[in-house]
Amino acid sequence: MTNLTDLTLANARDALKAKKISAVELADAFIANGEKHNPKLNAYITLTSDLAREQAKASDAKLARGEAGALEGIPLAIKDLYCTKGVQTTAASKILKGFKPTYESTVTQKLWDAGAVMLGKTNLDEFAMGSSNTTSHFGNVINPWKRKGDTTDLVPGGSSGGSAAAIAARLALGATGTDTGGSIRQPAAFCGITGIKPTYGRCSRWGTVAFASSLDQAGTFAHTVKDNAIFLKEICGHDPKDSTSSLNAVPDFEAAVGKGVKGLRIGIPKEYRMEGIPAEIDALWEQGIAFLKDAGAEIVEVSLPHTHYALPTYYVIAPAEASSNLARYDGVRFGLRANGSNLQELYYNSRAEGFGNEVKRRIMIGSYVLSAGYFDAYYKKAQKVRALIARDFTQAFEKVDAILTPTAPSAAFGIGENNDDPIAMYLNDVFTVPTSLAGLPGLALPVGLSKDGLPLGLQVIGRAFDEETVFSVSGAIERAANFNAKPEGF
Amino acid sequence: MALTKQDVEKIGKLAHIALSEDDKTHFGKEIESILKWIEQLQEVDTDGVEALASVSGATLPWRKDEVTDGNKRDDILANAPHSEYGCFTVPKVIE
Numbered sequence: 013m014t015n016l017t018d019l020t021l022a023n024a025r026d027a028l029k030a031k032k033i034s035a036v037e038l039a040d041a042f043i044a045n046g047e048k049h050n051p052k053l054n055a056y057i058t059l060t061s062d063l064a065r066e067q068a069k070a071s072d073a074k075l076a077r078g079e080a081g082a083l084e085g086i087p088l089a090i091k092d093l094y095c096t097k098g099v100q101t102t103a104a105s106k107i108l109k110g111f112k113p114t115y116e117s118t119v120t121q122k123l124w125d126a127g128a129v130m131l132g133k134t135n136l137d138e139f140a141m142g143s144s145n146t147t148s149h150f151g152n153v154i155n156p157w158k159r160k161g162d163t164t165d166l167v168p169g170g171s172s173g174g175s176a177a178a179i180a181a182r183l184a185l186g187a188t189g190t191d192t193g194g195s196i197r198q199p200a201a202f203c204g205i206t207g208i209k210p211t212y213g214r215c216s217r218w219g220t221v222a223f224a225s226s227l228d229q230a231g232t233f234a235h236t237v238k239d240n241a242i243f244l245k246e247i248c249g250h251d252p253k254d255s256t257s258s259l260n261a262v263p264d265f266e267a268a269v270g271k272g273v274k275g276l277r278i279g280i281p282k283e284y285r286m287e288g289i290p291a292e293i294d295a296l297w298e299q300g301i302a303f304l305k306d307a308g309a310e311i312v313e314v315s316l317p318h319t320h321y322a323l324p325t326y327y328v329i330a331p332a333e334a335s336s337n338l339a340r341y342d343g344v345r346f347g348l349r350a351n352g353s354n355l356q357e358l359y360y361n362s363r364a365e366g367f368g369n370e371v372k373r374r375i376m377i378g379s380y381v382l383s384a385g386y387f388d389a390y391y392k393k394a395q396k397v398r399a400l401i402a403r404d405f406t407q408a409f410e411k412v413d414a415i416l417t418p419t420a421p422s423a424a425f426g427i428g429e430n431n432d433d434p435i436a437m438y439l440n441d442v443f444t445v446p447t448s449l450a451g452l453p454g455l456a457l458p459v460g461l462s463k464d465g466l467p468l469g470l471q472v473i474g475r476a477f478d479e480e481t482v483f484s485v486s487g488a489i490e491r492a493a494n495f496n497a498k499p500e501g502f
Numbered sequence: 503m504a505l506t507k508q509d510v511e512k513i514g515k516l517a518h519i520a521l522s523e524d525d526k527t528h529f530g531k532e533i534e535s536i537l538k539w540i541e542q543l544q545e546v547d548t549d550g551v552e553a554l555a556s557v558s559g560a561t562l563p564w565r566k567d568e569v570t571d572g573n574k575r576d577d578i579l580a581n582a583p584h585s586e587y588g589c590f591t592v593p594k595v596i597e
Binding site for chain 2: 111114255258328345355363372381
C-alpha cells in the first residue's frame with residue numbers, strides 16, 4: 013500500500029468502498045501529518061483530531077453496513093469562515109476568537125451528511141480580506157513550496173491560504189475555501205494544487221461568515237480536477253435559508269472531467285495580455301493553448317474590453333458590502349468586547365481592538381463610498397461598471413464555450429513583500445476578480461514550474477452554471493500537463 | 503482628492519472604529535491613494551447602463567410569512583460577552 017496521505021480523494025473514496033483501507037487508518041494518517049507539519053506551516057487554526065477519529069469510526073460502521081455517503085470517510089479541512097457547531101470559528105479575526113457557533117453552516121452540514129470527516133479549521137486572511145494570508149490574527153501561513161536553493165518563507169496566497177497549504181502539504185484530502193475576488197484560485201495557483209469557485213449561487217452562503225454577499229462563493233480545493241468534481245457536487249444545491257442559492261439541478265461533475273474538448277471553442281481574452289506580466293506566465297499560457305489545440309479544441313481570440321476597470325470596481329463594491337456585513341461586530345452579541353464609558357465608546361473600542369488594519373481600512377473605504385454625497389459617484393458608478401464587465405463575458409460566451417487565462421500574475425512571493433502598498437497587493441487578483449464580478453465559475457489548476465521551481469497555474473472560466481465544460485477543459489489540460497511536482501520546502 | 507484629518511475622523515465615525523492619531527495619519531494616506539486609484543472609474547462611459555446589484559438574475563422567491571425557527575434564546579446568548587436575566591447587557595444608555 014502506498015502512503016495513505018499520497019492518495020487522491022477519488023482513489024481514497026474507491027479504496028474505502030472496496031474496504032482496502034479503513035476510514036480510521038486514513039484519518040489517523042492525516043492527523044499524524046497535521047500534528048507533524050502544522051506547527052511550522054500554521055495551515056490550521058484549530059485541529060479537531062478527536063472529532064475526526066469519532067467521525068471516521070462512524071464512517072467505517074456505515075461502510076460496513078453498505079450505507080456509505082458520497083464522501084464517506086474522506087478527511088477534509090474546513091476554512092475557518094464556515095460556522096461549525098461547537099467548534100471555534102474565528103474568520104482569523106481577534107474579534108471572533110473563542111466564538112463557538114451554536115449552528116452548522118449549510119455547506120459543512122452537507123459534507124457531514126455525505127460522510128466526510130473534519131480534520132480541522134484552516135487559517136485565512138482576516139475575514140477573507142487579503143491575497144497573502146498575512147492578515148490573520150493567528151499568524152501567517154507558510155507555503156509548503158520554496159524557491160530552488162532558497163529558504164525564504166513564501167506566502168500561500170489568500171484568502172484561503174491555510175486550505176491551499178493543507179492540501180499541498182498533504183494535511184487533508186480536500187479543503188473548503190471561499191472566493192470573493194480570487195480567494196480560492198490564487199492560493200491554488202501559489203500552492204500548486206487545483207481549486208474551483210463555482211457559479212455565484214451554486215452553494216448556500218448560510219452559516220458562512222459574510223464578507224461581500226454579492227460576490228462570496230463557496231468552493232473546493234483538492235489535488236486533481238476529478239477530486240474537485242467529486243467534492244464540489246456535495247456542497248452545491250438550493251438552500252431555503254439562502255434566497256440567492258440557485259434552484260438549478262446539480263449535474264454529475266465527475267462525468268464531465270474525462271469528456272475531452274474536441275469541437276469546443278476556447279476564448280483567449282486579448283486584454284489579459286498585460287504589461288509587466290512575467291514572460292514565464294505568458295509562456296505557460298501559450299503552453300495551455302497548445303495543449304487544448306492538440307486535444308482538438310478551436311482557439312478563438314475574444315475581447316473583454318472593461319477588464320482594466322475590474323479591480324477598482326471590486327475595491328468599491330467589496331468594501332461597501334463588507335462595511336455593512338461587518339457592522340454586526342459591535343461587542344454586544346458575540347465576539348470581543350472592549351471597555352467603554354458609554355455604549356458608543358464600547359462599539360468604537362471593541363471594533364478598534366478586534367479588527368486588524370486591512371479589515372479596518374476596507375470597512376472605512378466601504379463606509380466612505382456609501383456615505384451621503386459619494387454614493388452615486390463611487391458605489392452606483394461601480395455597480396454600473398460591474399454591469400459592463402458582466403456584459404463583456406456574456407458577449408464573449410456567444411463565441412466561445414470556455415475562456416483560458418493565467419490564474420495569477422506571478423508565482424508565490426516572500427512573506428512581507430508587497431506589504432507596503434495595498435494596491436500592489438490588490439493586483440494579485442487581476443485575473444480572478446473579473447470572473448467574480450460576473451459571478452462565473454473559475455477553476456485554477458497547476459500547469460508548470462517557474463524558473464525558481466515554483467508552481468504556476470492557469471484558470472478556466474465557464475458560462476454561468478456550466479461548471480461541466482470547465483471540468484472538461486480543465487481535465488484535458490491536466491492530462492496534457494501531467495503536473496506532478498511536489499513541494500519540498502517543509 | 504485629498505483627505506483632511508477631519509475627513510478621516512468622519513470616516514472613523516461612520517465605520518464605528520476608534521482611531522488613534524497614528525491611525526488617522528496612516529489610514530488617511532492609504533485611503534487617499536486607494537480613492538485616487540478608484541477615480542479611474544469615472545473614465546468609463548456608463549450612460550444608460552443599469553447598476554448591477556446581483557448577478558444571479560433570478561427573482562427572489564416568495565414564501566409564507568410564518569415562524570420557521572425560534573425559541574433559541576440560550577443559543578443566541580451563548581456567545582454574548584455579557585448577559586443577564588436572559589438579555590444582552592450594555593452600559594447605561596439613558597440616565
